[in-house]
Amino acid sequence: MYPSSEEIKTNSIYTQMGLNNSEYNLIVKHLNGRLPNYTELGIYSVMWSEHCSYKNSKNQLKKFPTTGKNVLQGPGEGAGIIDIGDDLAIVFKIESHNHPSAIEPYQGAATGVGGIIRDIFSMGARPIASLNSLRFGELNTARNKYLFENVVKGISDYGNCVGVPTIGGEIYFDEAYAGNPLVNVMALGILKHFEIQKGVAKGIGNSVMYVGAATGKDGIHGATFASEELSEASESKRPSVQVGDPFLEKLLIEACLEVIHHPKLVGIQDMGAAGLSCSSAEMASKGNVGIEMNLNLIPQREKNMSAYEMMLSESQERMLLVVEKGFEHEIAAIFQKWDLHAVTVGEVISEEVLRLFHNDNIVGEMPVHSLAKDAPVNNRESKIPEYFLKNQCVNYIPNIQHTSIEFLWKKIMAQPTIASKKYVFEQFDYMVQTNTVKHPTQCDASIVRIKNTNKAIALTVDCNSRFVFLNPEVGGKICIAEATRNIVASGAIPIGLTDGLNFGNPENPEIFWQIEKSIDGMVAACHAFTIPVIGGNVSLYNERSNTGAIYPTPIIGMAGLIEDLKFITTQKVKNVADKLFIIGNTKAEFGGSEFQKMMEGKIFGNCPDIDLKKANLLNSSLIKAIREGLINSAHDVSEGGIAVAVAEKLFDTNFGAKINNCSNEDDIAFLFSESQNRFIVSSKFEKELVEIFGDNIFLLGEIIPESKIIFGDNEIDLVELENVWKNSIEKCLKN
């Protein structure tokens, strides 16, 4: 038995659901003075959680530019859409599944993949690629290894089965994520303009149909769970982790992509966070109508489920549809072909309320806008953290004595964050659908071709959270700038991004300051590069009482358009006739660098500076050089600096390089500093490149036919270096 409306009020039971007094009072106001029952309260609590309502971040998210001439759909639907010409458009979004993955990494990660893929096909698009951005604690504890291996397995098993290639991603290891790993997944879909669907309810009397998996008790309060700090107590919430069924999802993809061509389909939406509550309330609210549902008609996996359980269940692989009255059987027949049962569970009504019947009683009646649009917005207090002020006064210069360059070079290649992710990547089917032109060991971005055109899409996910931690505003700019460099270096032009914003508890003013400042930085970068944000995800409360908050981690998922396949540019050097060049200036900037982490075991000081105007200029110059056919390979210089970038350009080729310090800094800074706005390219057109890049280009050296790197007096065996890099992760796992 659930507590009565009066008991809820008297005993403040709403606080157990994460609602405070003023929010409770607001609910009563929305219900015209009536006290909410337990089911209604549960629905409000999930709808007003951060995960669904963005109540703590809404005011910050408003700052992002979300429009542009090619943007067909900005934030607000399942995913954003960008026109790519030829009557085609791409759909993409990133989403987090951090909290479920911290508790049950295999299912947490698997259902994360499932959820974002549903967001894509619910827009009418065929999912054609996914990427992931993962953060774990150091690979030196059994727990971290367990989380890492099982998250990877979860993504692998789900993604491979559902037949969407996992074409790229990034993985970082840092103590900051030990208690709270991050699992963010980005998916990309493609559709023709006329196929665009919306999650909207329209047409009074039209039917509301339910399709997909039966509703069980799994994932109840998942959205609220994701909006709380993790604690020992959340381990006991384990039953709330959802279990994924990629086979069912695959059937849903095929069936839904058939159903969207049926003229009598009005709206379609995925049942994701907050399940039936969110999909029904949002669809009704967007259409300025109401929805009435009979919960007895909901397919149920367990006997005697309560209205509360059904409305809050987060069982996976379910969709809600609005269908023109009289055509339900035609829609159902399409699902039937794929062994799926679509059932009519309610109808669209004119009164703008969500009205729920169960066992012939009205068990809930709430104004739809109060659920979907009018969640309270919090203006959180912001405070500059002590650590930031302290770091501003630190200028870190590594003190290297009695250590050879060769030793340091090998050591940095072995850092798990730098090391080859082959161990992970090979577990993902990155080739299914036969569109994957390049994956990220070949190219800075992953590239999928668009069949029947001469175009391709470049995709990357990126975030250097160490920089964001040291200086959220500059770090925020760097995240976007680095993503653009990945896109540009592969021969594409950035056309849009989705952001996965992962932070700690926003009620802590110092955390809120990180949110605010990093968004300011990202917004400045969006304007500087003219890139719209077409959607995203906010995951707050990523902290544990014993380990503290994660680094602020705003992950950028960016898409670029390659208008002609011949522009595709890889990282790898191609021949000895070419020379190597560095584009951009190198300064001694070690704050937050991989080198600092390796030498000191921690990060401190200030992160590298970034000049956005210059970044944009160098990007456009590189695009021009690529289009003029002057560039044979291009690689962004990021974590680990020039040392790592040069090595990566040579691995998997039969070449080596003879390079020299072409900066004004000492050799350590030249090799390992993480100054921004830099690329390494190979080309034989020195004169032409100097014309384009002016004094921003430096001759780094030449390509040689032997497998070694010669740097001054140092000679580094590339085969050895590559082995260190390739085997490091597996070595960590075995130790």
Added chain:
Amino acid sequence: MKIAVLVFPGSNCDQDMYHALKNVLKQDVEYVFHTQTSLSAFDVVTIPGGFSYGDYLRCGAIARFSPIMKAVKEFAESGKLIIGVCNGFQILIEMGLLEGALMRNEGLKFVCNNVDLRVVNNKAKFTQQYQENQVINLPIAHGEGNYYCNNSTYEQLKSNNQILFEYVNNPNGSMHNIAGICNKAGNVLGMMPHPERAVERLINTIDGLGVFESFLELKNQ
């Protein structure tokens, strides 16, 4: 020549097979849904990869009971050509058209990569475009491709030249490095590597073309 691409719930390389045959090899291709019962319109049947029925119970174990499978069996018995790739190979094994079993990879992990294969027998209907012992490079993507059979079956496979492809570096623990076999009559091929993913230089090698061109060549003889 008309080619069928079978589609089961959970197939996910069906569109790749279709694309390779239709758009690259310019063949007359049609999808055949698992609920259909006739293959009389076709000269060749392809069973694509994926996760039919989610690979639940065992890979291919449920698909073999689909309505279309009776027609597939008759198709095989009539001597017409059948190619099963990856999950398609698993289905052919489960239904007994090919011998042996495909078990979980020895490394216990899904493996997606390009691997070198040796063409052991280039006299078969599916390999005549290759040289004997030619090393080709094709993608693999599977979690259960570890081929097993008992010794007498192996001896028989060997003496009948039914082993068509073997791995140069064994990626999954397969017995005797077996990557692809045909039936005794030589008209049914099962292989774990994906030839349909290797027909366009833009995305991979083009070493898979030989499999398709081999049987397309038969038409012209």
Added chain:
Amino acid sequence: MYKIKINVYLRENILDPQGKAVNTALHQLGYNEVKTVRIGKFIELIIDDVNEIEVRIKSMCEQLLINMIIEDYSYTTEKLNN
């Protein structure tokens, strides 16, 4: 009604990499008394009372549930009340 509990395991001569991996893991955790680990699967059926129930179960196993080339099985039958 009967509850049928079927245990499926790899035949003795078939390599069981999963069992091997778990064996190693148990040893790493200090359970050195473990000599071998074999991993199989468990299938539970609730079935109506029909004629020749044993024959039917055997046929279900051999037609679908078990791959007789690499797997073997055993089962128990339990009569359910009501």
